[in-house]
Amino acid sequence: MPRVITIASGKGGVGKTTVTANLGIALTRLGYHVCLVDADVAMANLSLLLGMHSSPITLHDVLLGEASVQDALYEGPEGVKFIPSGLSLENYRRVDTERLGSVVQSIAPMFDYVLLDAPAGIEKNVLSSLAAAEEVLLVTQPTSASIADVLKIKITTQRLGAKPIGVVLNFVLREKGEVSEDEVSKMLELPVLGIIPFDDEVRRSFMQEKVSPVVVRKPNAPASLAFAKAALRVAGKPVESVAQEKAGLIQSLLNSFRSLFGKPR
Numbered sequence: 350m351p352r353v354i355t356i357a358s359g360k361g362g363v364g365k366t367t368v369t370a371n372l373g374i375a376l377t378r379l380g381y382h383v384c385l386v387d388a389d390v391a392m393a394n395l396s397l398l399l400g401m402h403s404s405p406i407t408l409h410d411v412l413l414g415e416a417s418v419q420d421a422l423y424e425g426p427e428g429v430k431f432i433p434s435g436l437s438l439e440n441y442r443r444v445d446t447e448r449l450g451s452v453v454q455s456i457a458p459m460f461d462y463v464l465l466d467a468p469a470g471i472e473k474n475v476l477s478s479l480a481a482a483e484e485v486l487l488v489t490q491p492t493s494a495s496i497a498d499v500l501k502i503k504i505t506t507q508r509l510g511a512k513p514i515g516v517v518l519n520f521v522l523r524e525k526g527e528v529s530e531d532e533v534s535k536m537l538e539l540p541v542l543g544i545i546p547f548d549d550e551v552r553r554s555f556m557q558e559k560v561s562p563v564v565v566r567k568p569n570a571p572a573s574l575a576f577a578k579a580a581l582r583v584a585g586k587p588v589e590s591v592a593q594e595k596a597g598l599i600q601s602l603l604n605s606f607r608s609l610f611g612k613p614r
């Protein structure tokens with residue numbers, strides 16, 4: 350059964366697009382077929398973050414009934430598929446996101462996961478993104494203001510008949526004054542599925558000449574390892590396997606050194 354999950358936050362700039370791209374690629378690495386949809390039809394930037402610049406046909410054209418969804422489907426890093434939104438303001442004004450749900454449902458059977466990158470706020474296009482999915486993953490910073498906004502999104506999600514499945518805490522610094530993981534979980538009555546540290550590599554990945562998400566550019570950066578864990582949690586798999594994979598990699602490197610140079614004393 351495909352899982353359609355909207356990534357939403359209420360508050361702007363907390364990392365929805367970053368989470369969509371990196372979590373999507375992390376799920377692809379687990380062997381799932383994943384499609385990312387840029388549901389931020391006004392301020393599209395998912396494709397830029399994926400490092401993909403040329404997408405002549407977009408979600409705008411599909412929502413306007415001027416192109417088929419298949420024509421707006423592109424391949425991104427590591428085989429993740431994505432549907433970009435258009436940059437034209439004129440088309441944006443004409444677009445009606447009420448059709449988003451049916452567009453998404455038409456491609457869902459081709460994938461294990463469809464992740465929708467929602468816009469900020471709680472306006473009509475946000476409601477369309479929440480209503481287009483069966484599940485919603487909330488992104489928040491560990492601050493009261495961000496959590497208050499995400500609570501509104503949680504309540505709205507439930508009113509629209511979708512299921513909030515959990516929270517991703519982003520920009521975590523583990524500093525005094527931050528709301529702890531347990532407190533967030535209690536306040537929102539949801540499990541914390543990801544704890545993504547503040548990591549300058551995330552921002553740097555976006556500033557390279559050739560942009561690529563941090564999980565691709567720096568797979569061992571703290572944020573990348575955290576995205577790998579979050580993908581396991583979202584998929585309902587045991588999280589130890591990230592550590593095991595790393596231990597396995599180190600062991601196999603040691604073994605090859607040993608076979609080359611003999612047993613170290």
Ligand SMILES: Nc1ncnc2c1ncn2[C@@H]1O[C@H](COP(=O)(O)OP(=O)(O)OP(=O)(O)O)[C@@H](O)[C@H]1O
Pocket residue numbers: 358360361362363364365366367368389392467468469519520521545546547548549550551552553555572
């Ligand atoms: N864990 C992190 N560590 C450091 N920088 C981060 C992290 N997560 C996101 N950022 C940076 O924060 C900025 C905002 O991230 P992003 O665009 O993903 O937020 P957003 O919620 O999608 O914003 P909007 O509401 O405008 O759509 C970007 O410059 C991104 O590189």
Ligand SMILES: [Mg+2]
Pocket residue numbers: 365366367389466467
């Ligand atoms: Mg965004």
